[in-house]
Amino acid sequence: MAEPLLKVDGLHAGYGAVEILRGIALAVDEGEIVAVLGSNGAGKTTLNNVLSGLLRAWRGSICFEGEVIANRPPQAIVERGIIQVPEGRSIFPTLTVRENLELGSYRRARARRAANFDRACAIFPRLRERLGQFAGTLSGGEQQMLAIGRAVMAEPRLLILDEPSLGLSPRLVEEMFGLIARLNEEGCTILLVEQNVMQTLTIADHAFVLENGMVTLSGSAPAVMDDATLKRSYLGI
Amino acid sequence: MVEAAIIVPAILNGLTTGAVYALVALGLTLIYGVLHIINFAHGALLMVALYGVYFLYALAGIDPYLALPIMIPAMFALGYLLQRYVIGRAGHGKDENVMLVTLGLSIVIENLALYLWSSDTRTIETAYGFATVDLGVALIAVPKAVAFVGALAITAVLWALMRWTDLGKAIRALARERRGAQLVGIDVEHLYAVSFGIGIACLGAAACLLLPSYYASPHIGSAFVLIAFTIVVLGGMGSFIGALVGGLIIGVTESLGGLFLGESLGKIGVFLIFIAVLLFRPTGLFGQRV
Numbered sequence: 001m002a003e004p005l006l007k008v009d010g011l012h013a014g015y016g017a018v019e020i021l022r023g024i025a026l027a028v029d030e031g032e033i034v035a036v037l038g039s040n041g042a043g044k045t046t047l048n049n050v051l052s053g054l055l056r057a058w059r060g061s062i063c064f065e066g067e068v069i070a071n072r073p074p075q076a077i078v079e080r081g082i083i084q085v086p087e088g089r090s091i092f093p094t095l096t097v098r099e100n101l102e103l104g105s106y107r108r109a110r111a112r113r114a115a116n117f118d119r120a121c122a123i124f125p126r127l128r129e130r131l132g133q134f135a136g137t138l139s140g141g142e143q144q145m146l147a148i149g150r151a152v153m154a155e156p157r158l159l160i161l162d163e164p165s166l167g168l169s170p171r172l173v174e175e176m177f178g179l180i181a182r183l184n185e186e187g188c189t190i191l192l193v194e195q196n197v198m199q200t201l202t203i204a205d206h207a208f209v210l211e212n213g214m215v216t217l218s219g220s221a222p223a224v225m226d227d228a229t230l231k232r233s234y235l236g237i
Numbered sequence: 238m239v240e241a242a243i244i245v246p247a248i249l250n251g252l253t254t255g256a257v258y259a260l261v262a263l264g265l266t267l268i269y270g271v272l273h274i275i276n277f278a279h280g281a282l283l284m285v286a287l288y289g290v291y292f293l294y295a296l297a298g299i300d301p302y303l304a305l306p307i308m309i310p311a312m313f314a315l316g317y318l319l320q321r322y323v324i325g326r327a328g329h330g331k332d333e334n335v336m337l338v339t340l341g342l343s344i345v346i347e348n349l350a351l352y353l354w355s356s357d358t359r360t361i362e363t364a365y366g367f368a369t370v371d372l373g374v375a376l377i378a379v380p381k382a383v384a385f386v387g388a389l390a391i392t393a394v395l396w397a398l399m400r401w402t403d404l405g406k407a408i409r410a411l412a413r414e415r416r417g418a419q420l421v422g423i424d425v426e427h428l429y430a431v432s433f434g435i436g437i438a439c440l441g442a443a444a445c446l447l448l449p450s451y452y453a454s455p456h457i458g459s460a461f462v463l464i465a466f467t468i469v470v471l472g473g474m475g476s477f478i479g480a481l482v483g484g485l486i487i488g489v490t491e492s493l494g495g496l497f498l499g500e501s502l503g504k505i506g507v508f509l510i511f512i513a514v515l516l517f518r519p520t521g522l523f524g525q526r527v
């Protein structure tokens with residue numbers, strides 16, 4: 001069996017003295033969409049931030065392409081191709097849409113900036129119409145597109161999306177899931193954190209359910225969808 | 238009625254001084270805009286730069302203008318190291334700490350200068366020191382004309398750097414969105430230090446342009462720091478164009494104040510502007526409204 005692209009084992013992390021992640025284990029295979037589900041406060045964003053190097057891992061291992069990357073600085077992690085689109089988007093409000101996209105390739109894939117720029121504009125035609133506009137003046141949905149477009153500029157090996165459908169209209173949510181599936185078909189491995197359980201499991205290959213900083217359920221997406229516990233806790237059936 | 242023959246040269250002189258003030262203020266406003274700290278050591282570091290230019294001339298015979306390619310990188314390096322290993326480390330991310338550190342630094346630097354170089358004022362004599370250019374409406378001292386053109390040119394280069402290069406874009410990005418910057422792979426601590434270094438490099442350039450018509454002394458910094466703060470407040474904290482326009486306005490105000498009220502009282506105009514801006518337009522001319 002091939003090594004997974006990302007392998008996390010026994011991961012502990014938290015803020016100050018408060019432990020949030022309490023022994024997370026998960027794996028992401030190349031080419032997959034892997035869903036991370038869990039209710040508010042389960043530790044999903046915390047996990048993403050540890051993976052991106054924004055937050056220190058206390059214990060446990062994180063391996064990416066067979067290399068230990070736990071507690072490497074964020075820029076080293078970006079360099080290896082783990083690109084996160086965070087909750088709240090973190091676009092650069094005082095820069096133009098074009099400049100935001102350009103900075104997506106600040107650390108990685110700079111040589112192919114022009115080609116990736118065209119690609120991002122092809123994926124998000126709405127951004128192309130607004131290249132000169134300050135990113136802070138975009139609508140929420142457009143900002144989300146920009147954040148993903150900026151990530152695409154870095155040619156991610158693993159794209160981490162933290163609740164990309166948050167705050168979008170139902171129609172845009174639909175569009176967003178279609179887009180994630182399309183990015184995946186084009187070869188991008190995706191770690192997808194979501195609250196939108198049904199839609200997420202429809203496009204995902206595998207899923208991990210987080211509760212209180214621990215993985216309480218995992219398996220193939222259809223298996224997780226059938227699980228009684230999940231039905232009870234999320235879907236109310 | 239005051240003659241135009243007196244006023245025009247005063248305005249032109251004010252503009253030349255103002256351009257150099259703008260360069261000093263530009264460094265201050267850049268540091269504020271990116272690191273969100275007020276660098277109280279700005280004046281002391283300008284003083285260090287002035288001594289640097291002085292000694293390059295006095296000991297090595299290097300003309301102040303030819304010292305530009307030495308002083309700009311040297312002051313950049315000094316600023317980079319200060320931010321990376323002193324201010325950034327000692328601040329522990331708290332703004333009050335950082336203020337105290339820069340204030341402390343300025344006191345240490347000034348006293349060190351006093352100890353090493355005594356309180357004597359140092360001037361240099363250049364072949365062009367007393368030469369003038371005739372602009373038709375007025376005669377302007379050559380060093381002042383060079384300072385004006387040089388300061389504007391350096392400002393333009395800096396503007397282009399901030400506007401067009403990846404480095405400039407990354408600095409502007411970091412100024413507003415630290416997490417986003419980290420997530421595109423910007424080395425945040427390095428870039429903070431680079432920004433501080435650029436702000437201090439402005440002082441290296443200003444010192445080269447100033448010294449032929451000015452002097453170096455251990456306390457010279459404080460005079461500039463007050464003016465630079467006024468410019469930054471007038472132009473709007475963190476505003477690039479504000480620092481430039483503010484610098485020119487303050488230069489002219491000071492010059493006209495000197496003309497009408499005499500050298501010592503002339504500075505009053507500058508502080509009246511300072512107070513008026515704080516009262517009526519606290520965001521400054523080009524500041525963003527909160």
Ligand SMILES: Nc1ncnc2c1ncn2[C@@H]1O[C@H](COP(=O)(O)OP(=O)(O)OP(=O)(O)O)[C@@H](O)[C@H]1O
Pocket residue numbers: 015020038039040041042043044045046047087
């Ligand atoms: N900076 C912080 N300092 C202290 N505690 C924090 C911090 N950030 C998050 N927490 C706490 O960590 C826990 C997990 O938060 P996290 O953001 O990882 O949850 P989440 O699963 O992403 O939730 P949501 O679905 O609401 O985004 C929460 O109890 C939260 O209060």
Ligand SMILES: [Mg+2]
Pocket residue numbers: 044045046087162
């Ligand atoms: Mg979250």
